[in-house]
Amino acid sequence: xxxxxxxxxxxxxxxxxxxxxxxxxxxxxxxxxxxxxxxxxxxxxxxxxxxxxxxxxxxxxxxxxxxxxxxxxxxxxxxxxxxxxxxxxxxxxxxxxxxxxxxxxxxxxxxxxx
Amino acid sequence: xxxxxxxxxxxxxxxxxxxxxxxxxxxxxxxxxxxxxxxxxxxxxxxxxxxxxxxxxxxxxxxxxxxxxxxxxxxxxxxxxxxxxxxxxxxxxxxxxxxxxxxxxxxxxxxxx
Numbered sequence: 001x002x003x004x005x006x007x008x009x010x011x012x013x014x015x016x017x018x019x020x021x022x023x024x025x026x027x028x029x030x031x032x033x034x035x036x037x038x039x040x041x042x043x044x045x046x047x048x049x050x051x052x053x054x055x056x057x058x059x060x061x062x063x064x065x066x067x068x069x070x071x072x073x074x075x076x077x078x079x080x081x082x083x084x085x086x087x088x089x090x091x092x093x094x095x096x097x098x099x100x101x102x103x104x105x106x107x108x109x110x111x112x113x114x
Numbered sequence: 115x116x117x118x119x120x121x122x123x124x125x126x127x128x129x130x131x132x133x134x135x136x137x138x139x140x141x142x143x144x145x146x147x148x149x150x151x152x153x154x155x156x157x158x159x160x161x162x163x164x165x166x167x168x169x170x171x172x173x174x175x176x177x178x179x180x181x182x183x184x185x186x187x188x189x190x191x192x193x194x195x196x197x198x199x200x201x202x203x204x205x206x207x208x209x210x211x212x213x214x215x216x217x218x219x220x221x222x223x224x225x226x227x
Contacts, residue, residue, distance in 0.1 A: 032213045032214075034213065034215070034216070036216070041221075042220065042221070043204050043206075043218030043219055043220055043221050044157070044204070044206075044216075044218050045218070046215045046216065046217070049213040049215065051213075085156075087156075087157070091213060091214055100145055100162070100164065100208065101159060101162060101170075101172060102147060102159065102162070102206070102208070102216060103159060103173065104149070104156055104157035104158075104159075105156050105157070106154075106155065106156030107156055107157075
């Protein structure tokens with residue numbers, strides 16, 4: 001499985017933008033890039049995903065490098081409620097096959113400073 | 115909301131006893147997953163299922179077994195619980211919309227004493 005690499009932790013000031021990096025140098029052409037976040041004492045929740053083009057939604061933006069070997073999750077204006085662990089994973093959609101292990105890793109713990 | 119319910123949400127059990135955690139979904143999704151989460155280890159995949167009676171091992175399957183006799187239920191069993199299995203357990207399903215988004219349950223906190 002293609003793997004991702006993220007910093008263990010990051011800090012940001014409240015009300016400032018946050019850029020969370022993810023490296024995925026072995027990404028294949030059919031891998032989607034997914035981001036999830038996990039708030040304290042909760043299960044992870046979906047944030048955003050993309051394939052090649054940059055993506056925006058109400059929670060965040062996803063910037064994907066032209067060679068797709070890295071991506072950045074952008075929180076445009078961090079709040080204290082954005083303090084969480086953020087996971088970047090690659091998702092290949094199997095062609096009806098059974099092998100779809102979904103490996104998460106340790107993610108990046110984001111601290112927001114008031 | 116992907117209609118995922120985990121039970122029990124909290125359990126304390128003694129070493130050596132069997133424990134079964136249940137994951138129930140209402141959306142008829144094919145793929146279901148069990149993860150454990152421990153400090154410093156992130157989310158680790160235990161077992162997953164790609165259909166009724168079809169299951170496979172994940173990263174940390176030793177000491178765990180699973181069963182999927184119905185689409186809606188995925189059971190995780192600790193045959194003989196040990197203190198190292200004290201953890202938070204999350205069930206997840208894979209959706210069928212673009213990109214196959216993953217949805218998680220709220221977690222089951224298990225303490226083995």
